[in-house]
Amino acid sequence: MTSRRSVLGSLAGITALASLGIRPGAAGTGSDIPPFRRGIGVSHALGWAQVEADGSYGEAPFSGPRFRFGRAQRQAIRAAGFDFVRLAVDVGPFLAFTGVARDKLDEFLIGTVRDLVDADLGVIVDLHPSAMNPAYRPAALTAGVQTANFQAALVLLQRLAGQLERLAQGRAARLALELMNEPELPQAAWQPMLEAAYRAARSGSATLPLVLGGGSMNAPAALSELDMRPFAGDTRLIYTYHDYSPWQFTHQGVRGNPAFALDAIAYPAPPSAAAMITASRRRMKELALDGAALAQAGQAKRTLARYAGFDRSILEQTFRQVSAWRSAQRLPAHAILLGEFGVHRTPFMNTPEGAAARERWLRDMRELAEAHGFAWACWTYVGPGGFALAEDETGPGFDAATRRALGLRSP
Structure with a gap:
């Protein structure tokens, strides 16, 4: 019942804030x-x-x-x-x-x-x-x-x-x-x-x-x-x-999501995606996907090559971009709410490597939100x-x- 409906917005557009369309907003101290x-x-x-x-x-x-x-x-x-x-x-x-x-x-x-x-x-x-x-x-x-x-x-x-x-x-x-x-x-x-x-x-x-x-x-x-x-x-x-980025990690195993067929996706991502690709290929075979689902799974698997090397510094880019927009609007930091972030649990998350990855991602997101002065609400x-x-x-x-x-x- 509490599965995510889909990846937020565009799967590849999470950092599109770089081209900010900034308009001045109303100044305020945030006391209200x-x-x-x-x-x-x-x-x-x-x-x-x-x-x-x-x-x-x-x-x-x-x-x-x-x-x-x-x-x-x-x-x-x-x-x-x-x-x-x-x-x-x-x-x-x-x-x-x-x-x-x-x-x-x-x-x-x-x-x-x-x-x-x-x-x-x-x-x-x-x-x-x-x-x-x-x-x-x-x-x-x-x-x-x-x-x-x-x-x-x-x-x-x-x-x-x-x-x-x-x-x-x-x-x-x-x-x-x-x-x-x-x-x-x-x-x-x-x-x-x-x-x-x-x-x-x-x-x-x-x-x-x-x-x-x-x-x-x-x-x-x-x-x-x-x-x-x-x-x-x-x-x-x-x-x-x-913010659920990177979706390859947070949504692996979520039915209806491109990451459904991915497995053993780590965070931070290792420099090489070979092990993650091998694990995902094995999961795809076990799932016996139909043609359309198999094509989507294959496309998701191919994104792992670009995912290799993903770490906290890439997560922080979004926080910086939201902060830039917030400053341009002259809003107090606590007028920004990171309203959802979370990780889908899979069998991989019960392994020592997976559990450590989940803990680190949650900690990085929480610490980055607090460093930028944002309120946050984890899901769920x-x-x-x-x-x-x-x-x-x-x-x-x-x-x-x-x-x-x-x-x-x-x-």
């Missing part, structure tokens, strides 16, 4: 932005809503055992040293339900946020479409500003912004609303929809901090293409991007799919390697 620092995505509580055999939602789409998010888990997240949660919320049920059923969903969401606040955690409520119900899959929600689904999403944004603002009143609550997770549209197509989403949320609350992404699956390069004029003067905005806490960071994918705590990589406290 909550001090989010170290976060973790929580996708099992309100993400990937349960559906019936016909694809429709049941009466209580977040009620099954896999959605349980109890006090022990909340306390374990806070005790580890995380100060906020990025709460993934499947948009579909909130658009499909009406009347009392929808009101109950709203109450469940706000109650979940309240429980997190009571655990001394900040919360970014992330509207996170899923493909569980075809009518509300990600592409169906962003087919155009005037489409019925997107108009309904605007109403939802307005409503949630007001509810979160009211929840924050009288509390030392660190809350924000993320307008849409990973829009699959290119930035130019996403821009008018982003502006409409921004206006809707602001009509619900003039003060609630909002999280905006640039489109293209929240690729870092999309930030530089944003037209910032509609947001000028609003000092309560956080700008987000996601618990659940199936291979990206879970909690020990044994269930937690409530974290294993020693993950704690070391993310700079967390010992139990």
Whole structure:
């Protein structure tokens, strides 16, 4: 359920920020932005809503055992040293339900946020479409500003912004609303929809901090293409991007991804790709791929020749480019959120070499984000799919390697 939908943006365009389209933005000290620092995505509580055999939602789409998010888990997240949660919320049920059923969903969401606040955690409520119900899959929600689904999403944004603002009143609550997770549209197509989403949320609350992404699956390069004029003067905005580079390493074994057939991909990558190519060739034979999948796997395998030698210095290029854009916009460093980063677990990750590679990549990403002053939220806490960071994918705590990589406290 928590597998990544696809590699962010263009597989090869992760460093396209070098050609920055810089426009001056509004200056600000950042005092209106909550001090989010170290976060973790929580996708099992309100993400990937349960559906019936016909694809429709049941009466209580977040009620099954896999959605349980109890006090022990909340306390374990806070005790580890995380100060906020990025709460993934499947948009579909909130658009499909009406009347009392929808009101109950709203109450469940706000109650979940309240429980997190009571655990001394900040919360970014992330509207996170899923493909569980075809009518509300990600592409169906962003087919155009005037489409019925997107108009309904605007109403939802307005409503949630007001509810979160009211929840924050009288509390030392660190809350924000993320307008849409990973829009699959290119930035130019996403821009008018982003502006409409921004206006809707602001009509619900003039003060609630909002999280905006640039489109293209929240690729870092999309930030530089944003037209910032509609947001000028609003000092309560956080700008987000996601980074899973290099995809050959982070997405090896992910079904539906070009890296599905890759195996034993290391980080940092060795000077020679020979061993990784041999391991991937062996995996391709074991998978018995069909013609189309075999062609995609072969193309992915050929990228390993260019991947050889990948290390932290290449990861840092993206951070520097986002920082350059941030400086040009005169934004405070903590107005930038690295909203997702993570590594898919495979049998290779259970070997000493693989475990060390995973730990080093997570540590490098975390340290680079902190060095540039960015907030960060790793993906994800618990659940199936291979990206879970909690020990044994269930937690409530974290294993020693993950704690070391993310700079967390010992139990």
